[in-house]
Amino acid sequence: MPTDEPVLRVLCVDDNHDIADTLGVLLDLAGFEARVCYDGLSALVAAEEFRPDAAILDLMMPGMDGVELGRRLRARPWAGGLPLVAVTALGDEDARRRTAEAGFDLHLTKPVEPDRLANVLADLVIMRGDSAERPLPGRAAEALGRPGGPSRLG
Ligand SMILES: [Mg+2]
Numbered sequence: 179m180p181t182d183e184p185v186l187r188v189l190c191v192d193d194n195h196d197i198a199d200t201l202g203v204l205l206d207l208a209g210f211e212a213r214v215c216y217d218g219l220s221a222l223v224a225a226e227e228f229r230p231d232a233a234i235l236d237l238m239m240p241g242m243d244g245v246e247l248g249r250r251l252r253a254r255p256w257a258g259g260l261p262l263v264a265v266t267a268l269g270d271e272d273a274r275r276r277t278a279e280a281g282f283d284l285h286l287t288k289p290v291e292p293d294r295l296a297n298v299l300a301d302l303v304i305m306r307g308d309s310a311e312r313p314l315p316g317r318a319a320e321a322l323g324r325p326g327g328p329s330r331l332g
Contacts, residue, residue, distance in 0.1 A: 192236035218242030237266035261302035
């Protein structure tokens with residue numbers, strides 16, 4: 179297995195440990211490198227070292243909610259264009275407006291099909307301006323049944 183292949187790093191944050199852990203495992207299996215956190219403050223600390231390529235954020239979390247966490251992540255100097263995906267039980271218009279205003283790229287409601295999430299993440303990262311040299315990792319491409327490279331959001 180090649181070791182010089184770029185791996186897309188994904189930060190997963192959910193106060194439900196089971197959901198966060200499961201998401202992390204699924205993303206690892208799909209060829210991403212996942213870092214799991216259970217609250218906003220831990221996620222901010224982890225992100226400084228992990229430097230994710232994308233973040234999946236639950237919205238309803240005690241302390242700092244996902245919208246606030248997304249804002250704070252995006253405020254980091256290295257994270258201006260960080261793709262943000264809300265994965266939440268909240269599907270109402272108000273929740274969608276809040277994530278849109280906070281600059282989230284996507285608002286998905288639970289439960290989310292793992293393949294769809296992996297697909298969306300790969301597309302978001304690829305669409306970033308600096309991602310031309312970071313194609314979809316081989317294992318992710320294989321898991322998704324398609325070659326690496328730019329594609330459109332489905
Ligand atoms: Mg929650």
